[in-house]
Amino acid sequence: MDSFKALLIEERDGKVVNGFVRLNESQLDAGDVTIRVAYSSVNYKDALAATGAGKIIRRFPCVGGIDLSGTVIASGDTRFKPGDAVIATSFDIGVAHHGGYAEIARVPGDWVVPLPAGLSLYDAMALGTAGFTAALGVVRMEENGLRPDKGPVIVTGATGGVGSLAVDMLAKVGYHVVALTGKESESEYLRSLGAAEIMLRQSIDLTKIRPLDRGRWAGAVDNLGGDVLAWIASTMEQGGTIASIGLAASHKLNTTVMPFILRGVSLLGIDSGYIREPYRRGVWQRLATDLRPPHLAAMSRRIAFADLPAIFDEYIAGHAKGRVVVEVAGG
Template sequence: MQNTSFKALQISENTEKQYIRNIIQRQVSDLPSGEVLIKIHYSTLNYKDALSSIGNKGVTRNYPHTPGIDAAGIVEQSDSPDFKIGDEVIVTSYDLGMNTSGGLAEYIRVPARWVVPMPAGLSMREAMIFGTAGFTAGLCINALINNGLSPEKGKVLVTGSTGGVGTLSIAILKKLGFEITAVTGKPNAIEFLTKTGASEIVTREALDDQSGRPMLKSIYAGVVDTVGGNILATALKSLNYGGAAAACGLVASPELHTSVFPFILRGNTLFGIDSAECPMPLRKEIWHKLASDWKPSDLESLATEISLEDVPQKLDLILKGGALGKFLIKL
């Protein structure tokens, strides 16, 4: 098995500090140590993968490197009593694809504590249509529902709505019966967002309040925020009494300038969502929900299937903000 060769995307740094993408042949023996060797059947693309592909040291420190923070496949070797050869499994988050050889390849080897057994009701393909983005969306929605959010409480705002987390959040919320307002800066995304499940679409500018007022009109019962910055601040000021926001991203800005008024006058809550180091019991709970009651009936329509050879071009599209929905990689 150690002499088995496989196909992988490799990002390498040249002498001019440029980052080059190539599909290469690697050996299983080149993979890092770990208890579980997995043959990958499907992966997917994320913004972190795109950042890794351009040398972002906050994501990946050392090159050459194979990115890919998501993988679903079959166990080929296992030194763990929790997994046996032939098991279908999911690996997302932790250090996969960041500083550990990732899922944009035909094999990974990882610690057993990173591996989630495939829940009943979910295929490997469906697991990667969700991927880290869907898992993160699930964590956000879970936090809001546990705070008391329900469809009769009012509308839910989803920012960054054409990205992976935004798209899957809309689809899951639609399945659960919520009315959804989607925020986008892409005029060409209206049809896509409406089909996905948004009942209202507002522009990015509409959620970028510059008035300086500490509070705005109450509009939303809950918020799934993927962008941060002033859009999150505006959303917080627009929550209903007892509402909550779940923050999981910072593509607009890591800064948050607001006041305590939404929290002490309307009893609002801001949840911070981390999918990378999420404890395994909660991780399994969310995957179980995604595999059952929370699985959208039109899940397949949210993804475009591509090959590993298509990945370099799609990474550029993600970096330019031009992607709609998910890219599913069949390996």
């Protein structure tokens, strides 16, 4: 392939713009593993990067796409050989290193994971960073003692990519899942993923958060941050555990130490970006086995590579639901 198609994010006259260009392999960043990209996906972070709505991109120009799955073309890393099906997510991909929105990608071998048995290249991107992050949150909470018999688990931002996948995973392995959403119209969708209860964000008075409220949750997967996370902390049961994953509402947290020192609540920061082996591969193995979301196909939709730029505004406006898989080359 003399040249290949890529979605390049650039800064022009102080504004962030994105558009399709033709690149060649000499223009790719350094790395041990060169991959023919089959699929990528769209995450909120991708939309922020591509539109400039968030200070995500750390260098310009940069090919977007924080996820990719595909087949190895060439490798200087003995762990991988041509023809291997692989996944690459996180680290600097798509923000400071050319990413998955290109027909060819080159990345360091330490950023690459073999495609686990039981997942297709499409499945891997229907999961993508969102699925990896949700699963990492579940694994970390389990390590902290969470089990289905401990009590309900609340998932905030439940209709988003991470939220939907977390609901599906947790319900599959036996948790009583309460889905918190601001979108009443999506209640049936969340029930179809296994949510036992739907709670509307509008039902919570976030102007009157008590230092300690009635304990309700054994676990929580929070994608919002801000006052919602403060409310969750105040309503955790004794020994409860919170996986802090996102900041869609706010990066600020105004709370007290009381839930942590009087109820032994644990607040776990979930950093899916830089966690390394063997932990990374282990989480992907869980995603291919017991944590594989049973409704993954139903919550995912496929778009053509050419249609990618038009999808970003949907995320910025908060209208995204489930997962969007980008068919870069297919496979």
